[in-house]
Amino acid sequence: MLIDTQGKFGRYTVDDVRWVAAVATDYGMIAVRHDAPYQNLKALVDAMQTDPSSVVIGAGASIGSQDWMKVAMLAKQAGIDPRKMRYVAFEGGGESVTALMGNHVQAISGDFSEIIPYLSSNKMRVLAVFAKTRLPGELGAIPTAKEQGYDLEWPVIRGFYLGPKVSEADYQWWKQTFDKLLQSDRFKAQRDQRALFEFNLTGQPLDEYVKAQVAEYRQQARAFGLAK
Incomplete structure (x- = not known):
């Protein structure tokens, strides 16, 4: 759409x-490596505000796509010029995850269902899910962007x-x-x-x-x- x-x-x-x-439905999310210094969404956004070039965001879609739009809207709400973001487009979500695991990018933007298999192995940490409320069951431990101060649903x-x-x-x-x-x-x-x-x-x-x-x-x- x-x-x-x-x-x-x-x-x-x-x-x-x-x-x-x-x-x-699925929901957008933003995730980092399990050992990343960003413990929550605000920490990631703060790093982008200090130096937009210090955070490379990967996704399996080009500029203008849903994955790009999610982080662009997040950046805009934080007063960051989306044109200054470092965004790398990969062929698919799997490639962006591989890049994250190799520490070639510092965060990924994608859909929540793509990264569920990695959560059980503790390789990745989801900083926020772009849903109206927390997800059901064990996934409810993951905070929404809204409760962290960013009015973003996807x-x-x-x-x-x-x-x-x-x-x-x-x-x-x-x-x-x-x-x-x-x-x-x-x-x-x-x-x-x-x-x-x-x-x-x-x-x-x-x-x-x-x-x-x-x-x-x-x-x-x-x-x-x-x-x-």
């Missing part, structure tokens, strides 16, 4: 598909859409099918295994949510000179 706000899909926009079901919705010419009858069949799926224990188990979190929204409410999110992303992109 963020890329759509920047016109990278050509003439196609969020209005050229029919949004049918959101089935889960949900990453996983879902499905249909083509613009699908019939109303077929659209309703898919909506009803997803409504049933989202309530099944088998689906919930699969969602949990993939380290995703509950976010159930189908039909018109989802369409309204997506379009509102895109409008917000477009405003954010414009603020950083990434969209017209």
